[in-house]
Amino acid sequence: MTDIIDAPAAAAANTLTQERKVVTAIPGPKSVELQQRRLAVVPPGVSSALPVYIAKAHGAIIADVDGNQFIDLGAGIGVTTIGHTDQGVVDAAAAQLGDVTHTLFTITPYEEYVRVAELLAAHTPGDFAKRTVLVNSGAEAVENGVKIARKHTGRNGVAVLDHAYHGRTNLTMAMNFKAAPYATGFGPLAGDVYRAPNSYPYHDGLSGTEAAARTIGYLEKTVGAADLACLVVEPIQGEGGFVVPADGFLPALQEWCTANGVVFIADEIQSGMARTGAWFASEHFGLVPDLVLSAKGIAGGLPLAGVTGRAEIMDSAQPGGLGGTFGGNPVAAAAAVAVFEQLESGEGFAAARRIESTLVSGLTALQERYDVIGEVRGIGAMVAIELVQPGTAATTKAPNAEAVNAIVAHAAQNGVLVLTAGTYGNVLRFLPSLAISEELLLDALAVIEEGFARLGA
Numbered sequence: 001m002t003d004i005i006d007a008p009a010a011a012a013a014n015t016l017t018q019e020r021k022v023v024t025a026i027p028g029p030k031s032v033e034l035q036q037r038r039l040a041v042v043p044p045g046v047s048s049a050l051p052v053y054i055a056k057a058h059g060a061i062i063a064d065v066d067g068n069q070f071i072d073l074g075a076g077i078g079v080t081t082i083g084h085t086d087q088g089v090v091d092a093a094a095a096q097l098g099d100v101t102h103t104l105f106t107i108t109p110y111e112e113y114v115r116v117a118e119l120l121a122a123h124t125p126g127d128f129a130k131r132t133v134l135v136n137s138g139a140e141a142v143e144n145g146v147k148i149a150r151k152h153t154g155r156n157g158v159a160v161l162d163h164a165y166h167g168r169t170n171l172t173m174a175m176n177f178k179a180a181p182y183a184t185g186f187g188p189l190a191g192d193v194y195r196a197p198n199s200y201p202y203h204d205g206l207s208g209t210e211a212a213a214r215t216i217g218y219l220e221k222t223v224g225a226a227d228l229a230c231l232v233v234e235p236i237q238g239e240g241g242f243v244v245p246a247d248g249f250l251p252a253l254q255e256w257c258t259a260n261g262v263v264f265i266a267d268e269i270q271s272g273m274a275r276t277g278a279w280f281a282s283e284h285f286g287l288v289p290d291l292v293l294s295a296k297g298i299a300g301g302l303p304l305a306g307v308t309g310r311a312e313i314m315d316s317a318q319p320g321g322l323g324g325t326f327g328g329n330p331v332a333a334a335a336a337v338a339v340f341e342q343l344e345s346g347e348g349f350a351a352a353r354r355i356e357s358t359l360v361s362g363l364t365a366l367q368e369r370y371d372v373i374g375e376v377r378g379i380g381a382m383v384a385i386e387l388v389q390p391g392t393a394a395t396t397k398a399p400n401a402e403a404v405n406a407i408v409a410h411a412a413q414n415g416v417l418v419l420t421a422g423t424y425g426n427v428l429r430f431l432p433s434l435a436i437s438e439e440l441l442l443d444a445l446a447v448i449e450e451g452f453a454r455l456g457a
């Protein structure tokens with residue numbers, strides 16, 4: 001008898017109301033007290049964007065210990081894509097917790113891992129035999145993708161793009177564009193990582209073909225395809241500021257990789273799992289990556305990540321070469337199955353398109369009034385605005401991190417959590433859960449608009 005769990009209690013609905021509510025100063029007194037306790041025991045290397053301590057979360061709302069309710073435009077950086085405490089996820093995880101919490105797949109396996117692999121095979125681009133290895137975090141997925149590509153090709157080189165972000169482990173900190181804060185002082189960094197120009201239409205003005213020729217030319221000169229195991233790209237860059245490459249850029253890179261035996265790896269950790277209105281953002285660009293990395297949104301908030309790819313590449317790793325104690329944990333895997341099932345209904349994709357249309361039209365209207373908004377860009381529920389210094393939108397497009405910080409602070413004081421991004425900290429990114437209602441989204445936009453109106457004041 002393994003399934004004796006208190007089913008009604010496990011499935012108790014989270015009834016947090018879907019409304020913005022500010023009842024204390026932000027942060028409130030209880031959060032301030034918790035922050036004091038935290039500072040005594042948690043190092044500053046782990047920082048928090050907004051030190052309000054969250055007690056409950058549901059849908060698109062997070063509620064703090066002081067009773068304030070924030071509209072969450074960050075979703076834990078694109079993790080709670082189908083909403084906080086989605087009932088399907090809660091039920092699946094609770095039931096799994098009572099059945100099997102852990103065995104270690106590499107000792108005695110279980111169905112949930114296999115099911116997630118089947119679902120990833122079905123929903124990642126490409127109609128060919130695929131395999132999936134499950135791990136715990138995005139960075140670990142990147143590390144494993146590189147390991148597998150190296151084993152398959154017998155080469156060492158790893159190519160990445162300007163403005164990329166791939167994680168905080170030793171290899172991935174060498175793959176990030178920004179040294180600070182991710183790598184400063186944490187060396188020695190891994191070698192054989194080569195960074196090439198990306199496509200950033202707002203700044204480089206290049207067509208996809210031109211940008212790809214620049215990237216490929218750079219890689220051929222500085223490394224040479226014969227020494228490259230893989231090229232790792234985010235189809236839409238996340239931390240880099242939701243940079244959407246020019247049409248044709250990514251397909252040209254992929255073609256070059258294929259022609260030269262370089263494994264093309266799409267880091268879909270932030271852009272995947274329906275966020276952009278497609279299962280994976282690669283689809284918007286007609287890409288069929290050799291390997292796809294997923295994490296963040298895959299398990300509704302539980303830690304899970306995966307490397308999915310062509311069987312002949314994935315099968316090159318020797319038995320025992322891949323895995324880890326918690327990788328593909330049954331509870332996280334059961335939650336992921338629930339996320340896939342919810343998304344298979346199609347509602348999430350429609351929501352992503354609705355969110356894009358509301359955000360892009362709302363933010364474009366703001367851009368017409370505030371010349372610090374240089375560009376509105378993004379796809380689905382992955383939309384950003386890049387802020388520039390007043391009067392520079394048509395010229396230097398000089399980054400304006402101060403304005404971003406002022407808007408974020410105004411939003412926080414008024415019950416809206418919005419995140420920053422961009423190499424220069426001058427991008428406001430909107431990655432709400434697909435569960436956000438039109439009403440909440442418009443309410444959040446109104447708060448952001450007030451923030452812009454106060455900028456000059």
Ligand SMILES: *Cc1c(COP(=O)(O)O)cnc(C)c1O
Nearest residue numbers: 137138139165166167238269270
């Ligand atoms: C968040 C992120 C990672 C790292 O994932 P972690 O789970 O934080 O290790 C890697 N790549 C991209 C594109 C990401 O957004």
